[in-house]
Amino acid sequence: MILGFDNLDKDMTARCLMTYIMAVLEAVKPSAKADVFMSGGGSPKHLILASRLNEITAIETDYPFRLANQGIALNLELVLKEIAPIMTIQDPLVFADKLEEIYPDDRVDIKSIDAPLMSSCDCYCCKNYSQAYLSHLMEVKELNALILIAIHNAT
Numbered sequence: 001m002i003l004g005f006d007n008l009d010k011d012m013t014a015r016c017l018m019t020y021i022m023a024v025l026e027a028v029k030p031s032a033k034a035d036v037f038m039s040g041g042g043s044p045k046h047l048i049l050a051s052r053l054n055e056i057t058a059i060e061t062d063y064p065f066r067l068a069n070q071g072i073a074l075n076l077e078l079v080l081k082e083i084a085p086i087m088t089i090q091d092p093l094v095f096a097d098k099l100e101e102i103y104p105d106d107r108v109d110i111k112s113i114d115a116p117l118m119s120s121c122d123c124y125c126c127k128n129y130s131q132a133y134l135s136h137l138m139e140v141k142e143l144n145a146l147i148l149i150a151i152h153n154a155t
């Protein structure tokens, strides 16, 4: 059985989203072996919450590409650093509440510096181009800027 849930409200709070996901999973559990696909939403908050529930098979989202189209790069280093202290919380609803309280900024402020978007990122963009170069591409409205940022965001 394949179950997908779509049209997640992008402004849905962490607790509401987790409650919704848990209700869906509870509904399909009797049939066991259900593949659960999550689509829609897809912000780092949504992905973190979904990753806490092992029953979700796949997550589909256009979030990294929507951000890239606006010239915005994701910064998952900050997200992971900020949520590290709460990762040991077992209760998913308590975890969702805590995530709501500390939700970090997940975007890189692209500067004119000779450094990659994220120093720890292994993507093609971060390995080969600096923020200064990306900033220049953005200023001259070069399409490659959006493509490189999309590569980073999706990696």
Ligand SMILES: [Zn+2]
Pocket: 117, 118, 121, 122, 123, 124, 125, 126, 127, 151, 152, 153, 155
């Ligand atoms: Zn990268």
